[in-house]
Amino acid sequence: MKTQTIYQKSSGLTARALTYCPGCTHGVIHKLVAEVLVEKGLLETAVGIASVGCSVMSYEFFNCDMQQAAHGRAPAVATGIKRVRPDATVFTYQGDGDLASIGMAEIVHAAHRSENVTVIFVNNAIYGMTGGQMAPTTLIGQKTTTSPRGREQAQTGLPLRMSEMLATVPGATYLERVSVHDPKHIRKAKKAIEKAFDVQTKKQGFSMIEFVSTCPVNWGLTPQDSLEWAVENLISYYPLGVFKDATAGEDHEN
Amino acid sequence: MAKVLMKGNEAMALAAIKGGCDAFFGYPITPQNEIPEYLSTHMADHGRVFVQAESEVAAINMVYGASGAGARVLTSSSSPGIALKQEGISYMAGSELPCVIISVMRGGPGLGGIQPSQGDYNQITRGGGNGDYHVLAFAPETLLETVDIVKQAFDLADYYRNPVMIAVDGLIGQMMEPVDLDKKPPRKKLKPKDWAAEGLSGVRGHRNTIVSLHLDPYELEKHNLRLKKKYDEMVKKEQRYEMIRMDDAEIAIVAYGSVARIARSAVLTLREKGIKVGIIRPLSIWPFPEKAFVETPDSVHTLLVAEMSLGQMLQDVKIVNNGQRTIKFYGRAGGVVPEAEEIVKEVQKIVRGRQS
Numbered sequence: 001m002k003t004q005t006i007y008q009k010s011s012g013l014t015a016r017a018l019t020y021c022p023g024c025t026h027g028v029i030h031k032l033v034a035e036v037l038v039e040k041g042l043l044e045t046a047v048g049i050a051s052v053g054c055s056v057m058s059y060e061f062f063n064c065d066m067q068q069a070a071h072g073r074a075p076a077v078a079t080g081i082k083r084v085r086p087d088a089t090v091f092t093y094q095g096d097g098d099l100a101s102i103g104m105a106e107i108v109h110a111a112h113r114s115e116n117v118t119v120i121f122v123n124n125a126i127y128g129m130t131g132g133q134m135a136p137t138t139l140i141g142q143k144t145t146t147s148p149r150g151r152e153q154a155q156t157g158l159p160l161r162m163s164e165m166l167a168t169v170p171g172a173t174y175l176e177r178v179s180v181h182d183p184k185h186i187r188k189a190k191k192a193i194e195k196a197f198d199v200q201t202k203k204q205g206f207s208m209i210e211f212v213s214t215c216p217v218n219w220g221l222t223p224q225d226s227l228e229w230a231v232e233n234l235i236s237y238y239p240l241g242v243f244k245d246a247t248a249g250e251d252h253e254n
Numbered sequence: 255m256a257k258v259l260m261k262g263n264e265a266m267a268l269a270a271i272k273g274g275c276d277a278f279f280g281y282p283i284t285p286q287n288e289i290p291e292y293l294s295t296h297m298a299d300h301g302r303v304f305v306q307a308e309s310e311v312a313a314i315n316m317v318y319g320a321s322g323a324g325a326r327v328l329t330s331s332s333s334p335g336i337a338l339k340q341e342g343i344s345y346m347a348g349s350e351l352p353c354v355i356i357s358v359m360r361g362g363p364g365l366g367g368i369q370p371s372q373g374d375y376n377q378i379t380r381g382g383g384n385g386d387y388h389v390l391a392f393a394p395e396t397l398l399e400t401v402d403i404v405k406q407a408f409d410l411a412d413y414y415r416n417p418v419m420i421a422v423d424g425l426i427g428q429m430m431e432p433v434d435l436d437k438k439p440p441r442k443k444l445k446p447k448d449w450a451a452e453g454l455s456g457v458r459g460h461r462n463t464i465v466s467l468h469l470d471p472y473e474l475e476k477h478n479l480r481l482k483k484k485y486d487e488m489v490k491k492e493q494r495y496e497m498i499r500m501d502d503a504e505i506a507i508v509a510y511g512s513v514a515r516i517a518r519s520a521v522l523t524l525r526e527k528g529i530k531v532g533i534i535r536p537l538s539i540w541p542f543p544e545k546a547f548v549e550t551p552d553s554v555h556t557l558l559v560a561e562m563s564l565g566q567m568l569q570d571v572k573i574v575n576n577g578q579r580t581i582k583f584y585g586r587a588g589g590v591v592p593e594a595e596e597i598v599k600e601v602q603k604i605v606r607g608r609q610s
Contacts, residue, residue: 014461044456047323059463065451067322067464070345073315076307080319080327081452083303084277088323088453106315109308 010034012043014063023216023223026054026122028180029189030061033091033120036193037064042089042201047081049074051103053095054128062093072103075110078117089200091118096137097127100160107166107208114171114205118196121162124213125234132218136160139233144218159237163210167243173205175243179212179235181227204247212238257398257432262422263288265397265433266330266356266404271296272435273405275354276325277303279316281335284368285424286358289330310335314342321351322464324450326408330356332424333374334365337382343417344383347481348466350449352411354404355389356420358427361589369589370424372511375566378421379540386478388485390492391419391540393510397431399537402439409442410492414484415449421539423562425512425591488541495543496535497550499525503532504553505604507597508571509560510536517560519594524601531601542570556580556604560597563587 012034020026037043046064052071059066069077074092082090127133134144141150178189196207214226267289280290297304307313320327359374361367394400407418455461468474509517514535524531559568584600586592
């Protein structure tokens with residue numbers, strides 16, 4: 001019988017097996033970013049920046065030049081790379097602890113300067129790598145190892161919506177929040193990544209795609225229940241959609 | 255070309271451009287502001303990169319990225335700002351990335367003051383970042399020497415793939431003095447940066463990664479030992495110092511940077527009085543110039559360590575002296591610059607002490 005390859009790992013990823021937990025959506029997001037880089041012919045000129053958190057090892061997975069940044073500093077590292085190598089395709093890959101907590105200044109100012117880089121922001125409302133601590137994005141009532149009775153607003157405030165916040169920054173060019181909980185949304189998410197890299201290729205400035213993601217292990221849920229919990233709880237607080245598109249007028253003209 | 259009169263900070267900035275600096279990332283802090291101010295226009299005029307970052311933390315991480323992409327990169331700051339950069343410096347040492355850092359020291363701790371100080375000797379030579387690492391550190395005495403060492407620093411950083419720190423006090427940053435910016439310091443033979451992650455995996459045929467993470471302890475220890483080899487090479491090759499009127503000296507003043515200049519005046523006065531005194535002037539403060547103390551003639555019975563701190567280099571002098579000679583200390587702190595007369599009195603005290 002003749003065999004035919006109908007699906008294979010993207011050449012934008014290395015042969016190295018991913019280290020992510022079962023049911024976590026990092027794998028799908030890695031695949032989408034890798035596919036877009038390959039399909040757009042950008043992989044060979046790409047420099048990715050791995051952050052600190054679950055995706056700390058992503059420099060082992062993306063099949064392009066990679067730099068590993070200190071916690072939260074990926075947008076500053078991206079700035080340094082892009083300013084001296086403007087022809088490179090520069091992207092960061094950051095979690096919500098990295099981007100929305102310790103790296104708040106760096107992400108806001110990269111957007112403020114409209115650095116011509118792309119940010120892949122994976123928001124699963126918890127610190128995964130360190131064992132499930134509360135993040136600025138943790139929902140009210142959500143139990144974590146540092147909010148074992150559930151996050152309380154009085155002590156810890158309300159969860160931060162990064163895409164909405166960055167939409168108020170004049171320099172930000174393209175901001176979209178997507179989800180990868182089913183095939184339809186996965187296809188939509190890929191389109192968003194394509195758009196973000198197009199913005200960079202056209203030198204239009206700062207783009208960020210936020211992914212509503214999961215953490216079955218630290219949420220204490222099965223992979224399937226995690227996806228359902230994300231749809232029911234996270235997406236209702238973190239609605240999907242385009243939060244800013246400063247290229248809109250231009251695309252319309254074309 | 256003839257010498258030109260320039261302010262210290264601006265001379266260092268121009269020396270960096272002449273040294274082949276491709277990019278500068280910095281943040282305002284007194285007393286080093288003339289460096290970013292000068293570079294904000296002159297880097298662009300030379301087709302190079304200038305970015306005023308949102309913080310010292312961001313600036314050093316921009317340096318990390320640009321250096322990781324193969325560029326020659328500079329940042330500058332002063333004491334509290336250098337404190338903020340320490341994390342990034344540790345990452346750069348761990349990832350073996352070159353860069354040049356100009357530290358224009360002011361008084362501390364905390365916000366301290368803005369007057370000249372040498373209170374960051376420990377910060378610079380011991381490092382505030384985590385882990386087993388060193389940065390090559392030079393503390394020049396004049397602007398002439400400063401511009402030479404700034405130019406050489408880029409070669410040294412590339413050669414060792416390690417951060418190089420230029421440590422001056424606010425006095426050198428703020429004063430005006432003749433400089434010769436066309437003088438060509440000795441060049442290092444450099445290999446191409448085939449390790450850089452600059453977005454050329456297609457051309458290169460393989461991908462490069464810039465990483466300081468090694469989760470396997472045996473692998474990390476191997477990395478630590480490899481770094482150690484590099485630091486050992488620096489200790490062997492980069493000890494720099496000057497022996498001033500040491501041939502017949504009985505007392506040696508150990509001083510660096512601005513204090514060495516002041517000590518020179520003190521030595522003139524003391525020699526007129528017939529006191530045989532010289533100066534051991536470290537130019538490299540890491541590696542500390544141990545060789546200078548080996549060379550010190552047997553006639554020297556006392557070392558007077560003079561610093562604009564309350565005794566930081568003093569610890570290194572004690573280590574290399576290893577109990578051989580008597581050590582005395584004179585320090586001013588907080589931004590107070592000692593007068594030559596104060597050092598003269600300290601030396602006279604030593605002479606009287608030995609007579610009684």
